[in-house]
Amino acid sequence: MKEKLKNIISKVIEGEVPNFSVEVSDNKMHGDYSTNVALILAKKLGKNPAEIADSIKTKIKDESLEKVEVANGFINFFLSEKYLKDQLQEVLKQKNKFGNLKIGGSKKTRPSDDRAILRDAGLKPKDLVGIPWMVAFALRADGWYLRSDIIWHKPNPMPESVVDRPTKSHEYVFLLTKQPRYYYDAEAIKETNTPDMIRRAEAGHTRGPNGKIDTSRNDSDTLRGDDAKTITANGRNRRSVWTVATSPYSGAHFATFPPALVEPMILAGTSQRGACPTCGAGWVRVIEDSPEYAAVKAEMIGKTHEDTSKELERGKQQGWGKDKARVTQDVNILGWRPACSCYAVPPLPAAPEDVNGNMEAYRAERARLLELYATLPTVPCLVLDPFAGTGTVMRVAAKHGRSGIGVELNEKYIKLADERMSKIQTIMQF
Numbered sequence: 061m062k063e064k065l066k067n068i069i070s071k072v073i074e075g076e077v078p079n080f081s082v083e084v085s086d087n088k089m090h091g092d093y094s095t096n097v098a099l100i101l102a103k104k105l106g107k108n109p110a111e112i113a114d115s116i117k118t119k120i121k122d123e124s125l126e127k128v129e130v131a132n133g134f135i136n137f138f139l140s141e142k143y144l145k146d147q148l149q150e151v152l153k154q155k156n157k158f159g160n161l162k163i164g165g166s167k168k169t170r171p172s173d174d175r176a177i178l179r180d181a182g183l184k185p186k187d188l189v190g191i192p193w194m195v196a197f198a199l200r201a202d203g204w205y206l207r208s209d210i211i212w213h214k215p216n217p218m219p220e221s222v223v224d225r226p227t228k229s230h231e232y233v234f235l236l237t238k239q240p241r242y243y244y245d246a247e248a249i250k251e252t253n254t255p256d257m258i259r260r261a262e263a264g265h266t267r268g269p270n271g272k273i274d275t276s277r278n279d280s281d282t283l284r285g286d287d288a289k290t291i292t293a294n295g296r297n298r299r300s301v302w303t304v305a306t307s308p309y310s311g312a313h314f315a316t317f318p319p320a321l322v323e324p325m326i327l328a329g330t331s332q333r334g335a336c337p338t339c340g341a342g343w344v345r346v347i348e349d350s351p352e353y354a355a356v357k358a359e360m361i362g363k364t365h366e367d368t369s370k371e372l373e374r375g376k377q378q379g380w381g382k383d384k385a386r387v388t389q390d391v392n393i394l395g396w397r398p399a400c401s402c403y404a405v406p407p408l409p410a411a412p413e414d415v416n417g418n419m420e421a422y423r424a425e426r427a428r429l430l431e432l433y434a435t436l437p438t439v440p441c442l443v444l445d446p447f448a449g450t451g452t453v454m455r456v457a458a459k460h461g462r463s464g465i466g467v468e469l470n471e472k473y474i475k476l477a478d479e480r481m482s483k484i485q486t487i488m489q490f
């Protein structure tokens with residue numbers, strides 16, 4: 061399209077072809093493409109750029125353009141819906157050959173084939189482009205909150221015949237949210253403690269060369285902080301590297317997700333209890349620290365650096381650090397509460413400041429309300445996959461009692477998704 065627009069402009073300005081550019085607009089208010097031709101011509105001819113831009117604009121007529129506008133001497137081009145639809149039809153017609161399309165003349169559209177495009181983007185041949193990160197940063201710039209990059213580690217990656225870089229065995233999963241506070245059920249996706257962590261905690265301390273406990277050592281064999289005292293039976297907070305083997309799929313789609321990759325995203329991102337039928341807000345798990353864990357935390361919390369240093373000194377003298385790990389529940393799961401006010405039920409009371417004072421009354425009121433909440437209706441949470449392929453995401457959603465909506469460009473894949481879905485759910489609505 062850039063080339064096409066350049067040709068159109070060159071014809072309009074009849075031979076006076078300065079070294080102007082046509083670029084994709086950063087801001088949709090400025091159309092799809094934008095050119096600086098009027099600014100360059102104005103400099104050359106000593107004239108007003110807006111007048112030149114207006115004069116060029118009136119002479120540009122092409123059915124691929126919805127409208128042409130002038131702003132600050134730039135000429136902005138807005139592509140027509142018909143043109144965009146035609147391009148999409150062409151992509152569908154070409155199916156697998158997409159990428160080698162010759163849209164726009166003899167120029168290939170696949171950037172990797174086009175050195176000039178790579179150079180324009182500041183890339184050298186063989187550079188890693190980092191498309192996933194570019195998408196993540198673009199979404200962040202667009203207002204999304206980029207909360208986490210998760211490494212999908214594939215223990216069975218595609219073999220690559222490269223000898224000058226490592227074989228790629230990971231992809232990225234980005235946790236993006238629309239608000240700074242969002243639904244995230246950490247309990248639902250906790251991971252089990254590693255045997256190494258349990259071993260280190262059970263050792264509880266490190267011995268120096270003389271066989272004596274050496275609490276001053278800060279090496280990897282000594283668990284520190286809370287970890288040194290408790291290994292939580294609930295497991296530990298999910299880490300950001302997920303090892304999931306790609307699963308073979310005999311159908312005619314080559315990039316299906318393994319269900320185990322999708323599972324944590326759905327479990328953490330939606331509520332097992334369901335959502336409010338009126339506003340769709342997911343219900344929130346109600347948890348409290350187990351008394352044993354709360355006691356350990358109380359021991360650890362509120363100590364200044366100075367206190368800790370003093371204790372370390374005292375510990376050195378007294379053999380501090382002899383504590384073995386305690387395996388304990390870190391949280392007790394009490395139930396679920398609505399996250400909205402649609403049900404018009406009282407909210408859970410705030411925990412009393414004075415724990416000794418009215419804790420019993422607080423617990424009784426909380427239990428009464430949780431019982432009441434348990435009688436309220438919910439609808440299954442809804443999962444959307446805008447690139448549904450064979451519908452793995454929807455299948456995993458259904459397996460966990462969530463609803464699913466999938467969007468897929470290719471009709472063939474929709475049929476595959478339907479076949480796979482029919483094994484767990486009889487009707488799929490189109």
Ligand SMILES: C[S@@+](CC[C@H](N)C(=O)[O-])C[C@H]1O[C@@H](n2cnc3c(N)ncnc32)[C@H](O)[C@@H]1O
Pocket residue numbers: 313315316317318446447448449450451452453467468469470473
């Ligand atoms: C990587 S596959 C998804 C595979 C899927 N997660 C699964 O497990 O089967 C991406 C899918 O997105 C589809 N797709 C690409 N562009 C699309 C668009 N603009 N709208 C809808 N689907 C699109 C492709 O046809 C392809 O099936």
